Amino acid sequence: MKKIFLVLFSCLLLLSGVLAGCSSNESEAGGKDGEEVKLTWYMIGTPQKDMNKVMEEVNKYTKKKINTTIDLKMIDWGDYDKKMQVVIASGEPYDIAFTASWANNYVLNARKGAFKELDQLMDEHGKELKGALDPAFLEGAKIDGKLYAVPTNKEVGQQGVYVFNKRLVDKYKFDIQSIKSFEDLEPMLQTIKEKESGIQPMTTFTPHAPFDYILDDKMPFAVPLEGENKIVNVYETDEMKQNLDTLHKYYKAGYIKSDAATSKEPWALDVENWFVRKELYQPYAENIWSRNAGYELVVQPMHESPITFNNSVTGSMQAISATSKNPERAMEFLNLLNTDEYLRNLMDKGIEGEHYEKLDNGRIKDLPARKNYTVPSFALGNQFILDLYEEDSDDKWEKFEEFNNQSDDAPTLGFYFDPKPVRTEIAAISNVTSEFAQALLTGSVNPDEYLPKFNKKLKEAGLDKALDEMNKQYEEWKKKQ
Amino acid sequence: MLKPAVPSKKVPKAVKKKNYNPHQLGKKANAILNTMLAVFAFSCVFPFLYVIIISLTDESVLEKNGFSLLPETWSFEAYQFLWAIKSQLLQSYMITIAVTVLGTIISVFTIAFYAYAISRPQFKFRKQFTFFAFFTMLFNGGLVPFYIVATQVLHLRDTIWALILPMAVNAFYILIMRTFFQRSVPESILESARIDGASELRIYFQIVLPLSLPGLATIALFSTLGYWNDWFNALLFIDNPALVPLQSLLMKIENTLEFIRQNTLLTGSVKGIMQSVPKDAAKMAMVVIATLPIAVSYPFFQRYFIQGLTIGGVKE
Numbered sequence: 001m002k003k004i005f006l007v008l009f010s011c012l013l014l015l016s017g018v019l020a021g022c023s024s025n026e027s028e029a030g031g032k033d034g035e036e037v038k039l040t041w042y043m044i045g046t047p048q049k050d051m052n053k054v055m056e057e058v059n060k061y062t063k064k065k066i067n068t069t070i071d072l073k074m075i076d077w078g079d080y081d082k083k084m085q086v087v088i089a090s091g092e093p094y095d096i097a098f099t100a101s102w103a104n105n106y107v108l109n110a111r112k113g114a115f116k117e118l119d120q121l122m123d124e125h126g127k128e129l130k131g132a133l134d135p136a137f138l139e140g141a142k143i144d145g146k147l148y149a150v151p152t153n154k155e156v157g158q159q160g161v162y163v164f165n166k167r168l169v170d171k172y173k174f175d176i177q178s179i180k181s182f183e184d185l186e187p188m189l190q191t192i193k194e195k196e197s198g199i200q201p202m203t204t205f206t207p208h209a210p211f212d213y214i215l216d217d218k219m220p221f222a223v224p225l226e227g228e229n230k231i232v233n234v235y236e237t238d239e240m241k242q243n244l245d246t247l248h249k250y251y252k253a254g255y256i257k258s259d260a261a262t263s264k265e266p267w268a269l270d271v272e273n274w275f276v277r278k279e280l281y282q283p284y285a286e287n288i289w290s291r292n293a294g295y296e297l298v299v300q301p302m303h304e305s306p307i308t309f310n311n312s313v314t315g316s317m318q319a320i321s322a323t324s325k326n327p328e329r330a331m332e333f334l335n336l337l338n339t340d341e342y343l344r345n346l347m348d349k350g351i352e353g354e355h356y357e358k359l360d361n362g363r364i365k366d367l368p369a370r371k372n373y374t375v376p377s378f379a380l381g382n383q384f385i386l387d388l389y390e391e392d393s394d395d396k397w398e399k400f401e402e403f404n405n406q407s408d409d410a411p412t413l414g415f416y417f418d419p420k421p422v423r424t425e426i427a428a429i430s431n432v433t434s435e436f437a438q439a440l441l442t443g444s445v446n447p448d449e450y451l452p453k454f455n456k457k458l459k460e461a462g463l464d465k466a467l468d469e470m471n472k473q474y475e476e477w478k479k480k481q
Numbered sequence: 482m483l484k485p486a487v488p489s490k491k492v493p494k495a496v497k498k499k500n501y502n503p504h505q506l507g508k509k510a511n512a513i514l515n516t517m518l519a520v521f522a523f524s525c526v527f528p529f530l531y532v533i534i535i536s537l538t539d540e541s542v543l544e545k546n547g548f549s550l551l552p553e554t555w556s557f558e559a560y561q562f563l564w565a566i567k568s569q570l571l572q573s574y575m576i577t578i579a580v581t582v583l584g585t586i587i588s589v590f591t592i593a594f595y596a597y598a599i600s601r602p603q604f605k606f607r608k609q610f611t612f613f614a615f616f617t618m619l620f621n622g623g624l625v626p627f628y629i630v631a632t633q634v635l636h637l638r639d640t641i642w643a644l645i646l647p648m649a650v651n652a653f654y655i656l657i658m659r660t661f662f663q664r665s666v667p668e669s670i671l672e673s674a675r676i677d678g679a680s681e682l683r684i685y686f687q688i689v690l691p692l693s694l695p696g697l698a699t700i701a702l703f704s705t706l707g708y709w710n711d712w713f714n715a716l717l718f719i720d721n722p723a724l725v726p727l728q729s730l731l732m733k734i735e736n737t738l739e740f741i742r743q744n745t746l747l748t749g750s751v752k753g754i755m756q757s758v759p760k761d762a763a764k765m766a767m768v769v770i771a772t773l774p775i776a777v778s779y780p781f782f783q784r785y786f787i788q789g790l791t792i793g794g795v796k797e
Contacts, residue, residue, distance in 0.1 A: 046737075047720075047722045073720045074720075075720065076733045076736070076737060077736070077737045077740045077741075078733060078735070078736025078737040078738070078739055078740040079716055079733060079736055082716065083716065083717070086624060086625065086628050086717060087628075089624075089625045089628075090625050090628045090629045090632070090633070091629070092628075092629075092632060092633065102744055264738055264739070266738060266741045
């Protein structure tokens with residue numbers, strides 16, 4: 001055995017020698033004030049054909065402005081999360097990364113120390129940026145009082161809306177204004193089911209529930225929007241029971257797809273096989289949706305005014321990596337991106353004259369080449385400085401601001417639960433939830449039978465302990481407010 | 482997945498009752514076994530046939546009726562869709578082929594060298610090197626160290642080598658090859674070569690390798706399949722769309738669909754995301770064109786494959 005270890009050890013030594021030799025060749029990226037710097041930026045979205053062309057223009061501009069060039073790495077939607085996990089875990093140096101509540105998890109990574117604290121950096125290198133952002137974003141995105149990523153300036157609140165296929169609404173003369181609750185949909189769904197073959201009355205969605213969820217909208221923890229201000233088990237509330245009952249009724253009647261719990265049907269907008277669906281609203285969203293769908297859509301809000309949740313303020317952000325060698329430059333770049341109209345429109349829509357053209361009245365219009373450059377606008381940066389399309393309403397951005405002013409803060413806005421003390425319980429609860437929630441929330445199983453089972457298993461998984469810890473942290477947080 | 486066809490026992494047609502053949506199966510047993518094998522063979526081929534049928538089904542019929550064996554309307558639309566994105570597809574095809582060919586060559590040579598060395602009793606440290614290889618079968622550093630070594634030490638990121646090198650050496654294949662060398666290349670042949678004055682390299686290339694063709698072909702087949710089907714390395718190391726291999730392209734589509742399913746409320750604001758995702762028929766058409774080459778090339782390997790796993794090249 002001794003020999004074996006000797007051999008192994010010498011191999012290791014040899015190897016590490018070689019490796020050390022390799023790494024020392026690498027030149028340090030310089031970041032002194034005057035020097036040119038190259039920033040690596042991980043971004044979510046499908047890589048585009050004309051990416052390099054546009055980035056060349058971007059780099060020309062940023063080099064002139066802040067002596068910085070950008071190496072943009074677009075990672076496809078489905079791959080982004082996995083890829084960033086490896087990148088972050090390996091401590092790879094990069095500068096900026098997209099982060100949100102739904103991809104490259106913001107709270108988790110910020111707590112882990114993967115992102116830089118930005119408060120001071122922003123004060124020093126991003127003054128204009130700070131001024132441009134809606135204060136609700138900055139407040140809501142703070143974790144334990146510190147900001148770890150730059151939110152995108154867009155709609156701050158969340159408002160669920162029913163989206164209807166206008167052709168069918170007109171055909172049967174439905175009065176969608178009268179819909180106030182999920183139950184009100186029933187007569188319409190019934191008509192569609194009877195008279196329209198090949199149309200699914202409703203896509204797979206969960207109705208609006210008046211809760212402010214702590215973890216995600218399947219996990220049982222939430223603060224009711226009305227009533228006592230403490231965290232409860234959603235699945236023991238009457239509101240949830242009523243929703244689940246209605247869902248199950250709709251499921252039995254065939255309004256919901258029969259394999260909804262396991263189906264991979266994406267309910268694409270451009271396939272006209274549905275009557276009503278749920279989307280999150282922003283001013284004039286129906287125009288965008290209709291344009292994407294290729295046919296007319298109408299919307300009806302599910303609840304009164306938009307609500308500002310943690311999830312909505314952290315819906316799209318750019319973080320600066322803790323491994324970044326040039327955090328100041330990264331902040332300067334984000335500052336420029338969110339405040340400079342030329343740069344922002346260039347990154348969003350491509351090159352003027354090639355991907356889009358300016359009309360006489362200052363409006364813009366896509367050119368055919370635009371299909372080679374479509375990037376997720378909401379994920380990139382400030383929405384309010386984007387040029388308007390010819391069919392956009394004049395007051396689009398004013399409406400956005402109005403929408404933002406209307407938004408009510410959710411009770412837990414700015415509260416981020418630290419799961420460390422009850423990690424095992426949360427993991428067990430998460431397992432139980434993934435077993436039951438999907439079936440219940442699609443109406444596939446009878447809640448009278450399965451809801452008690454679900455709640456019993458949640459209890460066994462340590463729900464009470466987790467709730468106690470959550471409420472303890474929540475009370476402490478409330479005191480500090 | 483295709484399975485090697487089982488050589489059927491030929492039954493002489495005119496078997497007279499008098500000629501008792503001890504290897505002859507009873508009629509009933511023969512029928513049962515044949516049916517069982519036929520069913521098994523069919524169940525192997527069937528899914529693939531099904532995929533081909535779906536890829537030729539009209540998309541609107543799929544939306545309405547789901548998958549069916551005899552679709553109402555046939556259509557080549559899925560393949561037309563693939564033709565429309567042919568620049569990306571061809572690019573990925575080239576990458577996959579390049580990686581597979583280059584990778585298989587590199588991998589077969591490396592593995593054969595290593596295995597030959599540890600198969601010869603004259604080599605003093607063969608036990609240690611066998612253990613060195615064997616050890617990696619039991620333990621490995623895990624994903625993150627692997628990623629760090631590949632990107633920060635070897636700088637493989639966004640190069641074609643990131644798709645080749647991580648899979649070039651496989652400890653299990655080394656052990657198969659070592660056993661193969663030990664069994665099929667007897668020491669006496671090498672001895673006689675040495676007496677005739679052959680150098681070690683000459684012995685290796687002119688005697689050992691030709692004798693071990695079945696073993697090499699087996700390893701080559703394994704490697705080819707491995708490289709052809711690999712998508713994970715591309716997910717980790719490739720950001721440049723020009724270097725994405727075919728299987729990775731397929732996985733991307735699957736992942737994106739899964740992503741949309743989980744984030745149903747996002748799609749409204751993500752302009753263009755839905756249009757870029759191919760529909761079912763197109764997905765199946767991609768599977769067809771991604772699988773076909775490897776399925777077609779399989780029969781060429783098959784002869785060696787069976788030999789390689791069962792008998793050695795030399796009888797003593």
